[in-house]
Amino acid sequence: MEYYSTNGQAPVADLKKAVVKGLAEDKGLYMPQTIKTLPKAFFDEIHNLSFQDIAYNVASAFFGEDVDLDALQDIVYDTLSFDCPVVKVTDNIYSLELFHGPTLAFKDVGARFMARLLRYFTQNTRKTKSHPINVLVATSGDTGSAVANGFLGVDGIHVYVLYPKGKVSPIQECQFTTLGKNITAIEVDGVFDDCQALVKSAFMDEELNQHMKLTSANSINVARFLPQAFYYFNAYAQMKRQGLDRPLVVCVPSGNFGNICAGLFAKRMGLPIERFIAANNANSVFYEYLQTGKYNPRPSIQTIANAMDVGAPSNFARVYDLYNKDYEAICQDISGATYSDAQIADTMREVYQKTGYVCDPHGACGYRALAEGLRADEMGVFLETAHPAKFKTTVDDILRTDIEIPAKLQAFMKGTKQSVPMTKEFDDFKAYLMQQP
Numbered sequence: 001m002e003y004y005s006t007n008g009q010a011p012v013a014d015l016k017k018a019v020v021k022g023l024a025e026d027k028g029l030y031m032p033q034t035i036k037t038l039p040k041a042f043f044d045e046i047h048n049l050s051f052q053d054i055a056y057n058v059a060s061a062f063f064g065e066d067v068d069l070d071a072l073q074d075i076v077y078d079t080l081s082f083d084c085p086v087v088k089v090t091d092n093i094y095s096l097e098l099f100h101g102p103t104l105a106f107k108d109v110g111a112r113f114m115a116r117l118l119r120y121f122t123q124n125t126r127k128t129k130s131h132p133i134n135v136l137v138a139t140s141g142d143t144g145s146a147v148a149n150g151f152l153g154v155d156g157i158h159v160y161v162l163y164p165k166g167k168v169s170p171i172q173e174c175q176f177t178t179l180g181k182n183i184t185a186i187e188v189d190g191v192f193d194d195c196q197a198l199v200k201s202a203f204m205d206e207e208l209n210q211h212m213k214l215t216s217a218n219s220i221n222v223a224r225f226l227p228q229a230f231y232y233f234n235a236y237a238q239m240k241r242q243g244l245d246r247p248l249v250v251c252v253p254s255g256n257f258g259n260i261c262a263g264l265f266a267k268r269m270g271l272p273i274e275r276f277i278a279a280n281n282a283n284s285v286f287y288e289y290l291q292t293g294k295y296n297p298r299p300s301i302q303t304i305a306n307a308m309d310v311g312a313p314s315n316f317a318r319v320y321d322l323y324n325k326d327y328e329a330i331c332q333d334i335s336g337a338t339y340s341d342a343q344i345a346d347t348m349r350e351v352y353q354k355t356g357y358v359c360d361p362h363g364a365c366g367y368r369a370l371a372e373g374l375r376a377d378e379m380g381v382f383l384e385t386a387h388p389a390k391f392k393t394t395v396d397d398i399l400r401t402d403i404e405i406p407a408k409l410q411a412f413m414k415g416t417k418q419s420v421p422m423t424k425e426f427d428d429f430k431a432y433l434m435q436q437p
């Protein structure tokens, strides 16, 4: 399969190049040249298949031309070593819990898949073991933990996680600073933007790129975002298994729009999703686009659903391209919602009091958009993108609870923190990397 750039100025790439490079030369995002629809027989039988087998069918449609099928099956099975169950919250609203992976958030799926696919491509072409690939990732919290754990122990790949000193929560920090092995945490004396600037400068520095092979594990990478389609298919299968057959509305708490974009791909492949809702926090750039037809990106503002604090969603380019830049067509499939912190907190309290279900601040946006927007003949699934314990302080404050920290998370917290202190000056970061083998 060939991948073209959404900016249309770069040559098409094969899957390997798209995965290793991440971004096209013209700074556009890679899109697959064709999106295959899956056969009717697959949808007729989907409720009888396991999550892994459903995902393997989907993965074959995307990657089957470029990856040996046995290897692809191993990659998919190994990625999905945990479940993504659909849980009933109210009569017609269900939560798709994407937080049962190693770092308790949905990014685990894409990060694990990408790590395994990258290993596949490098092992197949690398003649000696002496040149590892180095993944650089800047994080404000969740991405670093998913990427670090996804790549942990993966042969031939070293990961450097850059994070702002004192700006990530202790729970998040321990998820990438306690791992050791092929994961190095770099504690930058600065803010998230400084971390991102260091990573960008590193990719552009010729001398550094001659010294070591660098790549990014950013959410714009096709190997991170496409596998997120797997759990949309699996959610549908679970609904069908329960005999639920009303028109399905899927609501996605959105920041960079990678997650919802994967859902739109799933629909394009034939998955019977009636429509989507993109739920935003106060960062309402996409919501405004739907209201006005004008896309007006701007700096983000801080909210309690901080993984969605994005003012210029990078995957907007993919959504726009998928619909041939047709505003009306986008509005047919997607509607929007935007909520203030106060509304998010109210929703968390309301759901908890009415049903006992604990939403995290991101999932709460998803629930509320369905509660407000679902028609009587429809049923809704919102993506619960993280375990509430990842935001324990916020959740306990709002709900007056003392929610339990899952064993997986506690295990991280027991580990010893190891990190490399770093200034925000590129020369220092470069000097450090030049010393690495």
Ligand SMILES: *Cc1c(COP(=O)(O)O)cnc(C)c1O
Residues within 6 Å of the ligand: 105, 106, 107, 142, 219, 253, 254, 255, 256, 257, 258, 259, 260, 307, 308, 362, 385, 386
């Ligand atoms: C990353 C993240 C999101 C936003 O997902 P996008 O793909 O960037 O839209 C939502 N919730 C949580 C918990 C996240 O970590």
